[in-house]
Amino acid sequence: MKKYIWPSVKLTLFMVLVLAVLYPSLIAAVGKAAPGKGKGETLSVNGVVVGYENVGQRFTEDKYFNGRPSAVDYNAAGSAGSNKGISNPDYQKTVQERIDSFLAHNPGVQKEDIPAELVTASGSGLDPDISPAAAMIQVKRIAATRRLPEHRLQTLIADQTHRPLLGFAGPEKVNVLKLNIALDTLK
Incomplete structure (x- = not known):
């Protein structure tokens, strides 16, 4: 059972990093580059x-x-x-x-x-x-x-x-x- 828990924890942390930090940061940067600087x-x-x-x-x-x-x-x-x-x-x-x-x-x-x-x-x-x-x-x-x-x-x-x-x-x-x-x- 231990061999399944550690990979699951690593995958969860990786996905949190990607989906909660990197992806929103990328979208915010694209918005800031758009006309209106993301504010319309x-x-x-x-x-x-x-x-x-x-x-x-x-x-x-x-x-x-x-x-x-x-x-x-x-x-x-x-x-x-x-x-x-x-x-x-x-x-x-x-x-x-x-x-x-x-x-x-x-x-x-x-x-x-x-x-x-x-x-x-x-x-x-x-x-x-x-x-x-x-x-x-x-x-x-x-x-x-x-x-x-x-x-x-x-x-x-x-x-x-x-x-x-x-x-x-x-x-x-x-x-x-x-x-x-x-x-x-x-x-």
Whole structure:
């Protein structure tokens, strides 16, 4: 029995060293070498940090593009989905409330035209991006509120759209915070 205990203890100590010291140290070093030094990439306007590039934010004013709803109220410390299935009555009620709110703020839009991402939360609850179609459906509201021609907003969306990697890997997407920052710079 002794011949099995000592190798097991050595293996356990070795794995503790690798998995509890070396691996976390390596990941921390990679994070420090990344943009933002492992603390996330902040976006600033006139030297003032207005948000993080990879974390969704709430925009409630009609003069801004709305992002994807959050199941965690945009709290990055509590990143999570709601874990409620589409047949759950509470989930259905929440989605219906979001649909009703969207329709109230976007007259002329039909319920069936609303992209699902504008009324359903992402798995993390913090998704910073929407599809170009989700941005385009909000153009009429923002153009009317800001008294801008719709074609300027459509051009802005096209300029802010990130294309798929290599032209096919992933969907087209628009970062809502960056889009709203660019929107504020329009004259």
